[in-house]
Amino acid sequence: MDAAAQTRVMVQPEAAPHVPSTGAPLTCLVTGATGYVGGRLVPELLAAGHRVRVLSRSPERLRDHPWAGDVEVVRADAGDPVAVAEACRGVDVVYYLIHALGGGPSFGGADRRTARVMADAARRAGVRRLVHLGALAPEDEELSPHLRSRAEVAEILLGSGVPTVVLRAAVVLGSGSASFEMLRYLTERLPVMVTPRWVHSRIQPIAIRDVLRYLVACAQLPAAVHRCFDIGGPDVMDYAEMMQRYAHVAELPRRRIVPVPLFSPSLSSHWVGLITPVPAGIARPLVESLRNTVVCAEHDIARYVPDPPGGLLGFDDAVRLAVQRVRDSAVTTRWASASVPGAPSDPLPTDPDWAGGTLYVDDRVLASTASPDALWRVVEGIGGERGWYSWPLAWRVRGGLDRMVGGVGLRRGRRDPDRLYVGDALDFWRVEEREAGRLLRLRAEMRVPGLAWLEFHVEHDGAAPGGRGGSVLRQRATFAPRGLSGHAYWWAVAAFHGFVFGGMIRGLVRAAEERRPAPPRAR
Structure with missing residues (x-):
């Protein structure tokens, strides 16, 4: 040329x-x-x-x-x-x-x-x-x-x-x-x-x-x-x-x-x-x-x-x-911005009857000394190259299994390393809702016998130690099973939730606290 x-x-x-x-x-x-x-x-x-x-x-x-x-x-x-x-x-x-x-x-x-x-x-x-x-x-x-x-x-x-x-x-x-x-x-x-x-x-x-x-x-x-x-x-x-x-x-x-x-x-x-x-x-x-x-x-x-x-x-x-x-x-x-055929497209269900009377939820709450803004930046940056802040091997195995059955796996990554928009693909999730500084809701597009969501709420905590005003992270994983296989799937993986979801919320909070500005030095 x-x-x-x-x-x-x-x-x-x-x-x-x-x-x-x-x-x-x-x-x-x-x-x-x-x-x-x-x-x-x-x-x-x-x-x-x-x-x-x-x-x-x-x-x-x-x-x-x-x-x-x-x-x-x-x-x-x-x-x-x-x-x-x-x-x-x-x-x-x-x-x-x-x-x-x-x-x-x-x-x-x-x-x-x-x-x-x-x-x-x-x-x-x-x-x-x-x-x-x-x-x-x-x-x-x-x-x-x-x-x-x-x-x-x-x-x-x-x-x-x-x-x-x-x-x-x-x-x-x-x-x-x-x-x-x-x-x-x-x-x-x-x-x-x-x-x-x-x-x-x-x-x-x-x-x-x-x-x-x-x-x-x-x-x-x-x-x-x-x-x-x-x-x-x-x-x-x-x-x-x-x-x-x-x-x-x-x-x-x-x-x-x-x-x-x-x-x-x-x-x-x-x-x-x-x-x-x-x-x-x-x-x-x-x-x-x-x-x-x-x-x-x-x-x-x-x-x-x-x-x-x-x-x-x-x-x-x-x-x-x-x-x-x-x-x-x-x-x-x-x-990847187009929805995967057959993936759930409905809003997060709030009525258990919507899923045949059963809605499985893993709810976790953790206070942090980091500011809400610092915590939100970490939450919005989840996935892709940064990973999911817990048990990386388990996430890689889950992504590999998903791809073996024709799913999207983890390789879609994310469009931007720091910002998410409604509709963005995020590994084997999709951003269903985002309210800047407050809420991130992800909808699963992995192959599972039901509908699954992962949701993060960032809230201000005025009672944080030191009176500086910290934050609270509320994390919720929700699964609406489809048929007996859906119930069996939830209980088959429930034993690992402490490692996966528990490790995730602790990792997110720890990352936010490590990146917060240092307090001013005493003169």
Whole structure:
């Protein structure tokens, strides 16, 4: 790479360069805003001068986004015709970014139902354009269930009676995407890889910044434009080459790749789930899709959205930017920000009848001489590289067991080492509630026969020794069992709670007291 190209890579943002609006501001409805692409699209639309409305089943998961105060948030389930129709009222452009990745055997039916709901609502509301990010799907190959579902959704939206653009992409490269995380961890953790045949399928990846640039520009396309466009970067390669080129960019030794034809998609997804932070439920549709050739058949989009002056971002440059942003903890949205299918999504239950009359609770309280602020900083920094302040081996074993059964394990880490936001992934937990300085509630996404939460309350303690005013930490682990296996699970692990939960609260308090400012020296 020449010096000019190196300089260009250093200053390029990973996100799309802001595309200025070429006409009057439009009102845009974004679905899937809690997902990887949607969460990045919203600020780009705002920067282009558009008004943005966001449809979300859980608006509280959006409140900590920097742009939350600049958009209109509508609480609605994408499958509710009445709610979706109301969300579409007065909208010029709808961005449909919903798909049930890893949603179980019935995900195709769910995808079709929600697409039909949106197609009907958009037509009735007089929406001027639908924009959908779909997937490249070869016409001459048997498609994976995931790609077949994506193609069906595209057909439904194109048949809506509303001018529609479907952007069909293969692997999207960017810090935080499921495809990028899978590639990154496979390459970094396995210098020698025994791989399935799909490592030799041809792929045309595209950088997230170019995807966002196309999406923003589509809002202003003429009404006569009604079709699919293939979008991809300048490089075509197979997955084995992607891993080797990633290793080169990341300054790793060349990887040894040994293809084995006997790996089924199911075995491959569990293998990927053990090696990478991507759980098997998400890895499986990604792996199944990799057996197909996903290369652009045309570049017609350039007639309406010309390539940027420096050209579309190449694979090496996209990886370089993504790797740098991961190292800098500058990721704004991640695959992990989307809930794991089948994970509990309801609020913490307060009525025991909600869980069949039984709700198991491990409650612990400990006073501290540390200030509430010092204690809160330690609580909010829990997990990730800092760990869980008790019996590290037990946490590693629990994470390993979770991954063996297709769960997320502990390898998701945390987005930021010091700050948490509602909706953040935190190892095998997710932040369900956060009140700065006072409350942190985590919801379990590990594989357990029931629903589990871990909650921390930080309170002021005016009666602390020395009259300085300390704090109290209240820690509560709650488990709502599902069936006999749920009860058996609780009692099987109850004997270890003293080591795990007792050690955790003591460790948190001790860490807060050790980091508090020292008292002033006597003169």
